[in-house]
Amino acid sequence: MARSTRSNDWGFPRWRGYEASREAARVRLCDREGCERPGDRPAPKSPNSPERWYFCETHAAEYNRGWNYFEGLDAEEAARREADERRTSAGYAESRHHGWAGPGDGSRSRDEMRALEVLECEPDMAFEAVRTAWRRLAKANHPDIRPGDAEAATRFRAIQAAWDVLKAAEERRQWRPEATGGE
Numbered sequence: 001m002a003r004s005t006r007s008n009d010w011g012f013p014r015w016r017g018y019e020a021s022r023e024a025a026r027v028r029l030c031d032r033e034g035c036e037r038p039g040d041r042p043a044p045k046s047p048n049s050p051e052r053w054y055f056c057e058t059h060a061a062e063y064n065r066g067w068n069y070f071e072g073l074d075a076e077e078a079a080r081r082e083a084d085e086r087r088t089s090a091g092y093a094e095s096r097h098h099g100w101a102g103p104g105d106g107s108r109s110r111d112e113m114r115a116l117e118v119l120e121c122e123p124d125m126a127f128e129a130v131r132t133a134w135r136r137l138a139k140a141n142h143p144d145i146r147p148g149d150a151e152a153a154t155r156f157r158a159i160q161a162a163w164d165v166l167k168a169a170e171e172r173r174q175w176r177p178e179a180t181g182g183e
Contacts, residue, residue, distance in 0.1 A: 030056040043067075112169050115162035127170050134163045 030039035031053045039054035043063050055063055070078035108116070108123060116123055119133045137159045139145065146152040 028054050030054065030059055032056070032059040035059060109169070111165050115165040118158050118162035119166070127166075130166055134159065134166075138163075 028039045030037050035056055037056035039056055041055050041060035042052040043055055043060060045051040045053055121130050121133050141152045141156040143153050
């Protein structure tokens with residue numbers, strides 16, 4: 001009987017399963033001692049070295065938690081290296097097209113962000129926490145509490161202006177018309 005040179009992979013339908021192959025797939029195991037999972041996450045063995053460890057996801061997370069790029073360097077050398085790294089990789093410190101935005105999730109305007117700074121609040125604070133901060137600062141700087149203090153009066157006016165901005169923004173958010181489902 002003649003030997004067939006034709007494979008089963010021609011045409012449609014494919015006669016052999018997609019997962020089947022003739023040779024075994026090479027799988028690199030995790031470099032962590034005793035781990036039998038695939039090591040598909042490379043990690044540097046030392047700073048500026050092309051050599052890599054290959055870990056599974058669990059051990060890569062453990063490795064990254066303890067990684068210290070400046071380990072073994074004195075403070076002066078570490079500061080010099082950090083300055084060199086920042087000088088040469090400035091594009092990685094912060095994306096330039098996001099540099100204008102500043103902190104926050106994008107839901108607040110620039111005026112609201114300034115008002116939050118005056119009230120010493122984080123950009124993502126809830127409105128009730130902002131109200132509590134406003135009351136605390138207003139009580140501490142109120143002209144009736146600190147009569148004759150011009151600096152406290154100036155701070156009180158700034159706190160009140162900030163509160164007005166944030167209160168108006170919150171009211172706009174509450175009364176924004178909701179989308180009706182096609183009616």
